[in-house]
Amino acid sequence: MNAHSQVDEQQSTEEKIKQAAARVFVRKGFAATKTRDIAEEAGINIASLHYYYRSKDKLFELVIGEALRRFSKRMDEIFNSESPLQDKIKSFAHSYIDFFKENPLVPLFIMSESQSNPERVEKMLADQKTVNKLEEQLRQLGDAGIIRKMHHSHFMMNLVGLTVFPFISRPLMLTKLNMTDQEYDEVLEERKKMIPEMIIKHLFLRTPD
Amino acid sequence: MNAHSQVDEQQSTEEKIKQAAARVFVRKGFAATKTRDIAEEAGINIASLHYYYRSKDKLFELVIGEALRRFSKRMDEIFNSESPLQDKIKSFAHSYIDFFKENPLVPLFIMSESQSNPERVEKMLADQKTVNKLEEQLRQLGDAGIIRKMHHSHFMMNLVGLTVFPFISRPLMLTKLNMTDQEYDEVLEERKKMIPEMIIKHLFLRTPD
DNA sequence: AAATCATTTAATCAAACGATTAAATTTAAT
DNA sequence: ATTAAATTTAATCGTTTGATTAAATGATTT
Known part of the structure; x- marks a missing residue:
């Protein structure tokens, strides 16, 4: 079953991460962006980022x-x-x-x-x-x-x-x-x-x- | 007295570093550039870089x-x-x-x-x-x-x-x-x-x- | 040639970084 | 209610990074 059954009273964590990543990557570029920046921007922990997207590179490719x-x-x-x-x-x-x-x-x-x-x-x-x-x-x-x-x-x-x-x-x-x-x-x-x-x-x- | 009395049968180290830095910075941008990249490109040691320019930031400002x-x-x-x-x-x-x-x-x-x-x-x-x-x-x-x-x-x-x-x-x-x-x-x-x-x-x- | 200054080397430090893990917690399914 | 799965947390690992140092080498001056 999908990771989220509760409907979006708010965004899913997965989506929050992706959008935060997009904002930070676009603002600072790949090299200057730290995974911790993204986690902070999304309001989540670094581990969750890896849980959903495996690595900074994979997340960047997506964005x-x-x-x-x-x-x-x-x-x-x-x-x-x-x-x-x-x-x-x-x-x-x-x-x-x-x-x-x-x-x-x-x-x-x-x-x-x-x-x-x-x-x-x-x-x-x-x-x-x-x-x-x-x-x-x-x-x-x-x-x-x-x-x-x-x-x-x-x-x-x-x-x-x-x-x-x-x-x-x-x-x-x-x-x-x-x-x-x-x-x-x-x-x-x-x-x-x-x-x-x-x-x-x-x-x-x-x-x- | 100036750092170099021997004339440019080749470039001075100081100049070599600056030009190497310019090439690398321009190619990769500030964040993606490592001081070690610059040292390698210039054919010198990292310490020499700091000897002449104090820090990566100072060197970048110059470039x-x-x-x-x-x-x-x-x-x-x-x-x-x-x-x-x-x-x-x-x-x-x-x-x-x-x-x-x-x-x-x-x-x-x-x-x-x-x-x-x-x-x-x-x-x-x-x-x-x-x-x-x-x-x-x-x-x-x-x-x-x-x-x-x-x-x-x-x-x-x-x-x-x-x-x-x-x-x-x-x-x-x-x-x-x-x-x-x-x-x-x-x-x-x-x-x-x-x-x-x-x-x-x-x-x-x-x-x- | 002794002494002083410039330059390079190799080694190392502390901080930042991406990544991973085991365990705790929350949520969903039976 | 119990079990199973999803998600988060906090802690930590190994590397990389910018920076620094002490000592060695080279050059210049006196």
């Missing part, structure tokens, strides 16, 4: 796996849909800026841990379909003379970079540009419009609807 | 300080010059893409460690002049109806983001877009042209020279 797949899945859903390209662009900017406003540390977490263990990224995204419907769409519109021809990687770097970078560079930018947190948040909101405008203006040879 | 200032200083030189805005944009893209091709791990290193210790960034860039000549330039061109009016943070996020993001996201992009390292490097080279085109097209209301 980063979910983060990676969430990040990647949403991307694929948008790009592999049947929508017009302009809609995909707008949809991406809106969706990800909203998501990262709630989870501002996730992008840097993913990038950092991808860097320090690239093979893991490869394994974890192995099943995920790539963005080949997007690639096809770019080719078609390019052949039709509607958009500028370019490698689809440029398109992705532009769109994802413009969207994600402000979250990754926040501390640096705040200092360098001498801004308050509130000002920064307002700027982030403005980017929902600005990013699509910029990309569409550059990409489309004649202005779309 | 990240130099990285931050190099990153920031070059930026200020470009933006606070008297050049036309279009030239600044092109100059930035070229200069930084070249630099990061040689030091591909530096951007993520700076972003990560800035995130995990924002106060340090603040202290270390305290003396550095901000990019206020750029701000002024943007305001003037905006008032003159030459460029679109926007907060200078947008401009910086756009330019820096487009330039830096491909280096930060390299492992993820390679997997997601199913590219080879060589293809990726070619794309990076193309971006020296593409980034200024894109930004100028969006920014300038009538096309500049």
Whole structure:
């Protein structure tokens, strides 16, 4: 029988641990995170952590796996849909800026841990379909003379970079540009419009609807 | 008298340690770096490390300080010059893409460690002049109806983001877009042209020279 | 060449860490 | 109520880690 028969008047211990681990890992990265940090954040003992997840590594694999797949899945859903390209662009900017406003540390977490263990990224995204419907769409519109021809990687770097970078560079930018947190948040909101405008203006040879 | 009277038929131990530390710190981040890693990379003993730099923390402060200032200083030189805005944009893209091709791990290193210790960034860039000549330039061109009016943070996020993001996201992009390292490097080279085109097209209301 | 200073070595310390265990306690099943 | 299973607790193990030390070696100066 399952570990928990009592329904969630509160979260199960197993779930509490996982979510606490996610918070701490995302905040501090794998190396700087101590199992004792996680236990404290979850309000449980270290032994319980090992009881459910065997080791720090196993727990981390789980956490980063979910983060990676969430990040990647949403991307694929948008790009592999049947929508017009302009809609995909707008949809991406809106969706990800909203998501990262709630989870501002996730992008840097993913990038950092991808860097320090690239093979893991490869394994974890192995099943995920790539963005080949997007690639096809770019080719078609390019052949039709509607958009500028370019490698689809440029398109992705532009769109994802413009969207994600402000979250990754926040501390640096705040200092360098001498801004308050509130000002920064307002700027982030403005980017929902600005990013699509910029990309569409550059990409489309004649202005779309 | 100085520690070394023998001239550099080879590097001084002190310098060897600092450069080894820079490499390891940038590669693995502060928390994942062990003093023993640094000693091994430098080909010296741990005690020598403490002899010259007292502690891991002090050594790290030095390394990240130099990285931050190099990153920031070059930026200020470009933006606070008297050049036309279009030239600044092109100059930035070229200069930084070249630099990061040689030091591909530096951007993520700076972003990560800035995130995990924002106060340090603040202290270390305290003396550095901000990019206020750029701000002024943007305001003037905006008032003159030459460029679109926007907060200078947008401009910086756009330019820096487009330039830096491909280096930060390299492992993820390679997997997601199913590219080879060589293809990726070619794309990076193309971006020296593409980034200024894109930004100028969006920014300038009538096309500049 | 004696004396002083710089540098390296090898050994070791205390603290922090991930992990494990046996036992206690709580919860569920019979 | 008794038994069995799930979960928590507190204690502890073996390593790793940053740091330090005393002594050995090397170089420079006087």
